Structures are given as C-alpha cells and as structure tokens.
Amino acid sequence: MQLKYEQSFLRAAKKVQQLTNEKDIEKFPLPIKQVIKEDDGVFLLTYKQTAEINKCTINDVARFGKSNEAFHIQINGMNFIIYNDEMYYKRLRFTLAHEYGHLKLNHSGTSLNHTKTFRDTMRVKLEEYEANTFASCLLFPLNLRYKYRDYMSIPEIADLFQISESAASIAMKILDEHLHNGLEEVISVYEHEQFSTYISYLDELLQDKIEYLQSINEEYTNWFHEEYENYKQEEQDRMYKEVMDFNLIHFTGY
Numbered sequence: 001m002q003l004k005y006e007q008s009f010l011r012a013a014k015k016v017q018q019l020t021n022e023k024d025i026e027k028f029p030l031p032i033k034q035v036i037k038e039d040d041g042v043f044l045l046t047y048k049q050t051a052e053i054n055k056c057t058i059n060d061v062a063r064f065g066k067s068n069e070a071f072h073i074q075i076n077g078m079n080f081i082i083y084n085d086e087m088y089y090k091r092l093r094f095t096l097a098h099e100y101g102h103l104k105l106n107h108s109g110t111s112l113n114h115t116k117t118f119r120d121t122m123r124v125k126l127e128e129y130e131a132n133t134f135a136s137c138l139l140f141p142l143n144l145r146y147k148y149r150d151y152m153s154i155p156e157i158a159d160l161f162q163i164s165e166s167a168a169s170i171a172m173k174i175l176d177e178h179l180h181n182g183l184e185e186v187i188s189v190y191e192h193e194q195f196s197t198y199i200s201y202l203d204e205l206l207q208d209k210i211e212y213l214q215s216i217n218e219e220y221t222n223w224f225h226e227e228y229e230n231y232k233q234e235e236q237d238r239m240y241k242e243v244m245d246f247n248l249i250h251f252t253g254y
C-alpha cells in the first residue's frame with residue numbers, strides 16, 4: 001500500500017476509535033442510522049423528504065447531489081446526509097457510514113465553483129479511500145476482524161455485521177496484510193484492549209516506514225552531494241590540466 005494510503009487508513013481508523021470510545025459502541029450489527037441521529041451536528045434526510053421540502057422530484061435531488069445513493073451538504077453550519085432509502089439494505093448501511101465518515105474527517109470534497117486540478121483529484125481520491133476505510137472500520141471493527149478470523153466465513157461475517165460480502169472480504173484481506181506485516185507479534189486474542197493495540201501497531205508500522213524512507217532520502221542526498229563534490233573536483237582537475245597544457249605549449253615553446 002502506498003504511504004499516503006496507509007496514512008489515510010490510520011487517520012480513518014483513529015477517528016473510528018475515538019467515536020467508538022465516545023459513544024460506547026458495542027452493539028453489532030451497528031445501528032448506523034441511530035448513531036448518526038444521536039450526533040447533534042448531523043441530520044439525516046431521505047431523497048423523498050428532501051424532494052418534498054424543496055418541492056422538486058427525487059430525480060432533481062439525485063442530480064443535485066450527483067449521486068443516486070447519497071451525498072452530504074452543509075447549510076448554515078448544519079450538516080445533512082441525504083440518502084436514497086430505496087437502496088439495498090447492506091449497501092445503504094455502508095453508504096451512510098461512508099457519508100458520515102466524510103463529515104467526521106472534515107473532508108473538503110469537490111467545490112462546484114472552481115476548475116479541478118490534478119491536486120484536487122488526488123485529494124478527492126484519498127478522501128474517498130478514507131471515507132470507505134472509516135465506514136468499513138466502523139461497521140466491522142479491526143479488533144473483531146482479528147477475533148473472528150478463524151471462526152467465521154465471509155458470508156457469516158457479512159450476515160453478522162450486516163455488510164456486503166465484498167465489504168467483508170476486503171476487510172479480511174486488509175487484516176491478512178496486517179498479519180503478514182507483523183500484527184500477530186503484538187496482538188493477542190486474550191487481551192481486552194485489542195482495538196488500541198491494533199491502532200498502535202499501525203502507528204508504529206507507519207512510523208518505521210517513514211523513518212526508513214527518510215533514511216533512504218538522506219542517503220540519497222549524501223550520495224548526490226558526494227557525487228557532485230567528486231564531479232566538481234574532477235572538473236577542476238581537468239581545467240587545471242588544460243591551463244597547464246596551454247601554458248606548456250604557449251609559454252615554453254614546446
């Protein structure tokens with residue numbers, strides 16, 4: 001995984017951890033609508049309700065939000081998640097958690113008023129990845145992935161956490177990647193603080209990678225500097241020799 005994506009993964013996972021601690025979330029499948037409704041700063045509206053309020057059609061709402069599923073907007077400092085409640089139930093849960101993630105992670109999204117630059121496109125891509133990670137970790141927490149990994153199949157996990165099989169499968173693949181990178185050495189099935197152990201493992205892993213990249217960068221800079229110094233010396237020697245040869249030819253008569 002690219003470093004930027006790893007940083008985003010950790011940022012989203014930490015936000016979920018913070019939320020889980022604040023709200024004392026223990027029940028699964030997570031009642032996502034209830035969690036959002038209990039958040040004072042966020043309001044939920046269906047496409048139908050939004051159409052009624054604005055005296056327009058559901059299609060107009062979808063066109064405005066550029067999505068057939070859901071979008072979020074801010075009006076007078078209030079955050080709204082507007083969603084299409086006719087969506088397949090498990091997908092709807094993920095979509096709501098995804099939009100909630102955008103709000104909780106203070107994403108800037110795309111502005112309608114300016115031309116998109118390459119930087120904007122990259123930022124939006126990372127924000128989408130972060131929102132997906134947030135949704136995935138909120139609905140199917142990292143520590144529970146670890147806990148159930150040997151006991152449950154993908155369809156059973158999808159059923160228990162009310163997520164799609166593809167979401168369950170991606171979540172378990174990420175766990176495999178973390179196990180492959182040494183998670184097993186720090187985490188134990190018996191401990192209670194699995195979530196924070198998991199997060200600190202991700203933190204350390206990322207820190208190690210950053211330090212490694214910094215050291216490579218330093219080495220490269222040193223190498224470049226040395227090469228440049230060598231080059232400068234060689235160039236000086238060559239010029240000196242040229243001048244000496246010139247002197248030899250022109251002033252000594254040889």
Ligand SMILES: [Zn+2]
Pocket residue numbers: 098102127128131
């Ligand atoms: Zn999104």
